[in-house]
Amino acid sequence: MSSSLKRPPLLIKGNEAIIKGAILAGCKTFFGYPITPASEIAEAAARDFPAAGGTFIQAESETASINMVYGAASAGVRTMTASSGPGISLMQEGVSYLAGSELPAVIVSIVRGGPGLGNIGPEQSDYNQIVRIGGHGNYRNPVLAPATGQEMCDLTIRAFEIADRYRTPVYLMADGFTGQMMEPVSFPDPVPPLPEKEWAVRADAESRENLISSIFLEHDQLEEHNRKLQRKYKEIAANEVMVDDFLVEDATILVVGYGIMSRVLRSAVRAAREDGLKVGLVRPISLWPFPSDHLEALAEKIDRIITFELSNGQMVEDVRLSVHDSVPVHFYGRMGGNVPSAEECLEVIRRYAAEGGK
Amino acid sequence: MSSAPVYKPFLQRADSFYDTFQRKSGNKEVTHYCPGCGHGELHKMMAEAIDDLDIRDRTVLISPVGCSVFAYYYFDVGNVQAAHGRAPAVGTGVQRSRPHSIVISYQGDGDLAAIGLNEILQAANRGEKMVVFFVNNAIYGMTGGQMAPTTLPGMRTTTTPLGRDPRLAGNPMRMCELVAQLEAPIFVARGSLASPKEMKRTRKLVRKAMEMQVEGKGFCFVEVLSACPTGWGMTPVDAQQWIEDKLTPHFPLEIFVDKTDQERLEYVTPESPPREKLHEVLGIEADTKTMPAANPDPAHANPRIKVAGFGGQGVLLLGLGLAQCGMMEGRKVAWLPSYGPEMRGGTAHCHVNISEDEIGSPLVSRPTVLVAMNQPSMEKFEGELVPGALLLLNDSMVPGQPSRDDVDVVRVRATEMAEDLGNVRAANMVMLGAFAGYTGALNLETCLASLDTLIKRTALIDLNRKAITAGFEAGRKARG
Numbered sequence: 001m002s003s004s005l006k007r008p009p010l011l012i013k014g015n016e017a018i019i020k021g022a023i024l025a026g027c028k029t030f031f032g033y034p035i036t037p038a039s040e041i042a043e044a045a046a047r048d049f050p051a052a053g054g055t056f057i058q059a060e061s062e063t064a065s066i067n068m069v070y071g072a073a074s075a076g077v078r079t080m081t082a083s084s085g086p087g088i089s090l091m092q093e094g095v096s097y098l099a100g101s102e103l104p105a106v107i108v109s110i111v112r113g114g115p116g117l118g119n120i121g122p123e124q125s126d127y128n129q130i131v132r133i134g135g136h137g138n139y140r141n142p143v144l145a146p147a148t149g150q151e152m153c154d155l156t157i158r159a160f161e162i163a164d165r166y167r168t169p170v171y172l173m174a175d176g177f178t179g180q181m182m183e184p185v186s187f188p189d190p191v192p193p194l195p196e197k198e199w200a201v202r203a204d205a206e207s208r209e210n211l212i213s214s215i216f217l218e219h220d221q222l223e224e225h226n227r228k229l230q231r232k233y234k235e236i237a238a239n240e241v242m243v244d245d246f247l248v249e250d251a252t253i254l255v256v257g258y259g260i261m262s263r264v265l266r267s268a269v270r271a272a273r274e275d276g277l278k279v280g281l282v283r284p285i286s287l288w289p290f291p292s293d294h295l296e297a298l299a300e301k302i303d304r305i306i307t308f309e310l311s312n313g314q315m316v317e318d319v320r321l322s323v324h325d326s327v328p329v330h331f332y333g334r335m336g337g338n339v340p341s342a343e344e345c346l347e348v349i350r351r352y353a354a355e356g357g358k
Numbered sequence: 359m360s361s362a363p364v365y366k367p368f369l370q371r372a373d374s375f376y377d378t379f380q381r382k383s384g385n386k387e388v389t390h391y392c393p394g395c396g397h398g399e400l401h402k403m404m405a406e407a408i409d410d411l412d413i414r415d416r417t418v419l420i421s422p423v424g425c426s427v428f429a430y431y432y433f434d435v436g437n438v439q440a441a442h443g444r445a446p447a448v449g450t451g452v453q454r455s456r457p458h459s460i461v462i463s464y465q466g467d468g469d470l471a472a473i474g475l476n477e478i479l480q481a482a483n484r485g486e487k488m489v490v491f492f493v494n495n496a497i498y499g500m501t502g503g504q505m506a507p508t509t510l511p512g513m514r515t516t517t518t519p520l521g522r523d524p525r526l527a528g529n530p531m532r533m534c535e536l537v538a539q540l541e542a543p544i545f546v547a548r549g550s551l552a553s554p555k556e557m558k559r560t561r562k563l564v565r566k567a568m569e570m571q572v573e574g575k576g577f578c579f580v581e582v583l584s585a586c587p588t589g590w591g592m593t594p595v596d597a598q599q600w601i602e603d604k605l606t607p608h609f610p611l612e613i614f615v616d617k618t619d620q621e622r623l624e625y626v627t628p629e630s631p632p633r634e635k636l637h638e639v640l641g642i643e644a645d646t647k648t649m650p651a652a653n654p655d656p657a658h659a660n661p662r663i664k665v666a667g668f669g670g671q672g673v674l675l676l677g678l679g680l681a682q683c684g685m686m687e688g689r690k691v692a693w694l695p696s697y698g699p700e701m702r703g704g705t706a707h708c709h710v711n712i713s714e715d716e717i718g719s720p721l722v723s724r725p726t727v728l729v730a731m732n733q734p735s736m737e738k739f740e741g742e743l744v745p746g747a748l749l750l751l752n753d754s755m756v757p758g759q760p761s762r763d764d765v766d767v768v769r770v771r772a773t774e775m776a777e778d779l780g781n782v783r784a785a786n787m788v789m790l791g792a793f794a795g796y797t798g799a800l801n802l803e804t805c806l807a808s809l810d811t812l813i814k815r816t817a818l819i820d821l822n823r824k825a826i827t828a829g830f831e832a833g834r835k836a837r838g
Contacts (some may be wrong), residue, residue, distance in 0.1 A: 008646040009680055011693070011811075020640050029455055051639050053630025055454045059447070060480040067444035067477070071451020074438045075418070079455070098443050149692075181720050182678065184685045184695040187642045190633050201436035201452070203459030205415040211381070211430050213421075213439035218383060260720075267718030342724035 009184030014152040017185050019044035021153035024190045025160040028054045028077040031068035036108035036120040037176035041082040062087035066094030073103035076200025082108035096135030100214030103164035108172045110179040113337045121337015127314035128170035131287045138226045140233045143171040143287040145258040149183030177260045202278040242285035251280030257308040258284050265343035292322035299323040303357045306330045372405035382431045394594025396584025403561045407568040417460045418452050420445040424466035425499040443474025446481035451490045456761045460571045461488035462734045468498045471507035471531050485542030489567045489578040495586035503589040507531040537579045538614035546574040546615035550583040552601035649653035649804040651687040662722045666707035667731025672786035677708035679790045682808045683800045692720040730732035768836045779824050787822045788829035795833025
C-alpha cells in the first residue's frame with residue numbers, strides 16, 4: 001500500500017490498527033455502540049481518541065451513532081463509527097441520509113454470523129446489505145475489504161480520502177478473524193493538517209450560508225440531485241477500483257474471494273500449483289466499485305471461475321454479472337462462522353478442475 | 359458584540375431571518391406555516407434571541423422531521439436537516455466536533471417524544487451543550503393530524519377517530535417532567551403561546567436557554583404548548599383558547615429545573631498533541647528491535663503452530679511471543695486467537711504462522727507444530743498434525759501418551775521447571791524457549807529480547823528470561 005513509509009512494524013490487532021489508522025488520517029470523532037466482534041474498535045477509540053485530542057462518545061444505539069456521525073460530518077470533521085451485522089442493519093437509515101446529504105464518513109463492519117442474532121463467528125453475509133445498499137433511495141457507497149493487519153490501517157486511511165474526495169459514506173468491511181488477528185503493521189506518518197471543507201456547517205461566518213439536507217420537494221429537483229449522485233458514482237466506479245491478483249497470468253481456473261477468504265485461497269492456490277493445476281486468485285479489495293472489467297478481461301483466457309465466500313453466495317452475483325455467461329461461475333460457501341481450510345478449498349478446486357476445459 | 363442596546367422599529371424582521379425565503383418554492387415572502395400555527399411565533403422568539411446575543415455565525419440549527427422540517431428556509435444561521443427523531447444525536451455530532459458552536463435542536467412532539475425518545479433523553483443525560491425547543495401541539499401536523507404521544511385522552515385525530523383511548527393508546531407524555539428526572543439538564547421549562555401574557559413569559563424562557571448556550575453552561579430544554587388550528591380543526595382564535603383550556607391543565611406551565619446559577623464541572627475536549635508526538639501518544643512509535651535471523655532446520659523454516667492449554671496458562675501470550683520473535687527476525691507472522699464463547703470455556707488456543715513468504719490463511723488447520731500445555735489440548739488437536747510434525751508437550755501436565763506415532767514427540771517439564779524458578783506461570787516461556795532450542799527456528803537472544811514487548815511488568819522480566827533460557831537448554835538437549 002502506498003501510504004506506508006518504511007518503519008519497523010508493530011504486532012497489533014486488526015481492530016486496533018483501524019483506530020490508529022483513523023487517527024493518523026485526521027479523524028476527530030468516533031461514535032459507537034458495543035457489539036461483538038467489533039467492540040475492540042470502540043474500546044481502542046475510547047482510549048486513543050481523547051489522547052489524540054479527539055472525541056469518543058458511546059452512543060445509546062447504532063441509530064444514534066450513525067446520526068452523531070451525520071452531525072460531525074455536517075460540521076466538516078473526519079468522523080467514523082464501527083459495528084457488526086445487526087448494528088449495521090440499524091444504521092442503514094442514517095447511511096441513506098449521509099448519501100443523500102453527500103456527507104463523508106467511514107463506517108466499519110466487522111461482519112458476524114446471521115441472520116438475526118446469529119453468532120459472533122466470522123461471516124461475509126453483510127455483503128448484500130453493505131455493498132448492494134441496505135438503505136432507501138438511489139445511492140451507492142464505496143466498500144473496501146481489508147485482508148491483512150496492514151490493510152486494516154491503510155484502507156481505513158484510504159476510506160477517509162475517498163469519503164472526502166467524493167463526499168460519500170465509505171465502508172470498511174472485514175470479519176472477526178481479520179479484526180482479532182495480530183500481524184505486523186507499519187504505521188505511516190499522520191496526514192498533513194486537513195483544509196476546512198467549504199460546504200460544511202462549521203459554526204462560523206464563512207459557512208453560515210451552508211445547508212446540509214437531503215430534501216428536494218420538487219420532483220425535478222430531486223431527479224436532478226439523483227442524476228448528480230449517479231454521475232458521482234460513475235466517477236467513483238471509474239477511479240476507485242482496487243483488486244489484487246495472485247498467479248493469474250497463466251491460470252485456467254480463477255478463484256475469487258475477498259477478506260479472510262482470500263487468504264485461505266492463497267494457501268489453496270499454492271497447494272494447487274504444487275499439484276500442477278493452473279489456478280490463480282483474484283481478490284477484490286474494493287467490493288463497490290467491483291472489479292468487473294478486470295474479471296471480464298480475465299474471463300477470456302480461462303475455463304471457469306470458482307467464487308468462495310463465508311456466506312450463502314452474495315458476491316458471486318457480482319462475479320456473474322461481470323463475466324456475463326462467458327465462463328461457468330461456481331460457488332462454494334461456508335456459513336455460521338465456519339472458515340474452510342485451505343485443504344477444503346483445494347478439494348473444491350480439484351473437483352471442478354476434473355471437469356476440464358470449456 | 360455591541361455594548362449599547364439596539365432598538366429596532368416595531369415589527370421589523372429579525373436579522374437572523376432571511377429577508378426572503380429563497381430555499382422555499384412558491385411565494386418566497388411568507389412562511390409555509392398555516393395561519394395561527396405556533397411555529398412562526400417561536401421562530402421569531404429564537405431569531406430575536408440570536409440577534410440580541412449576536413451569535414448568528416456560531417449558531418447551528420438542526421431541523422427535524424415534521425412541520426418544522428423546513429426551519430432552514432427561514433433562519434440565517436448554519437443549517438442541518440436531520441432524520442426523524444435524530445436531531446439530538448445530530449446536534450451531539452455537531453457540538454462535539456465544533457465546541458464553539460451554539461446548537462439548537464428544534465423538534466415537534468412526534469419527532470421528540472415518539473420516534474426520537476431515546477435520542478432526546480440520552481442527549482439530555484449526557485448534558486450535551488445544546489438547547490432543545492420542543493413544540494407540543496398534541497398532534498402530528500405534517501403527516502395530516504395523527505395521534506402524537508402528547509395527544510390528550512379523548513382527543514380525536516386521524517388515527518384515533520373515536521378519541522384517544524388511554525386503555526389502548528396510553529396517556530399523554532409529559533416530556534419536561536421526564537427530562538427533569540435527569541441530573542445533567544440545567545434548565546427545563548414549559549411555556550405556552552396561548553396568550554400575549556404567556557408569549558411574554560415564553561420569550562423569557564427562550565432567551566434564558568439561549569443565554570445559557572452562550573455561556574456554555576449545558577443542556578436546556580424548553581417545551582412550548584403551541585396551536586395547530588389545521589390539525590385540530592379550529593379557527594386560530596379558538597385554537598389559542600384550546601391551549602389554555604385543554605392543553606395547559608395536562609401540561610403545567612412551570613420551570614422544572616433551574617441550575618443555571620450552579621457551577622458545573624464541564625467536559626473539555628482535550629488538546630491535540632503536536633503532530634510529531636502522535637505516534638507516541640498512540641503507542642505506535644516504532645521500538646521494535648530487529649534481530650539476526652536464525653538458521654532453522656528446513657523442517658521448521660515455515661512453522662504453522664497451534665498452541666493450546668487451560669485458560670491461565672498463558673497460551674495466548676506464548677503464541678504472541680512466537681509471532682513477536684518471528685517478526686523481530688524479519689519473517690512474516692500472523693497470530694490468531696480463539697475468541698468469543700470459546701474463551702469462556704476455560705480452554706484457550708491460538709494459531710501462529712511464521713513464514714518466509716506472505717502468509718495465506720492465518721488459520722492453522724494442519725499444524726506442523728502443536729504446543730500442548732495440558733492433556734486435553736493434546737487430545738483435542740494431535741489429530742490435526744501433519745505427518746512428521748513436532749508435538750511439543752508440557753510433560754508436567756500431559757501424563758498420557760499421544761495416539762499419533764508418526765510425529766516427533768518432545769516432552770519438557772515446563773510447569774515443574776517454572777515452579778523451580780519461582781512461578782508456575784512462567785511455564786509458557788519455558789515452552790517458548792524449548793521450541794526455539796529444539797527447532798532452531800528462533801534465536802535465544804531474540805526470545806529474550808521479545809520480553810521487553812511481551813511483559814508489561816518489568817519485575818517479571820528476569821523470571822521469564824530464566825524460564826526461556828532453561829526451556830531453550832531443555833529443547834537443545836532433546837534435539838541431541
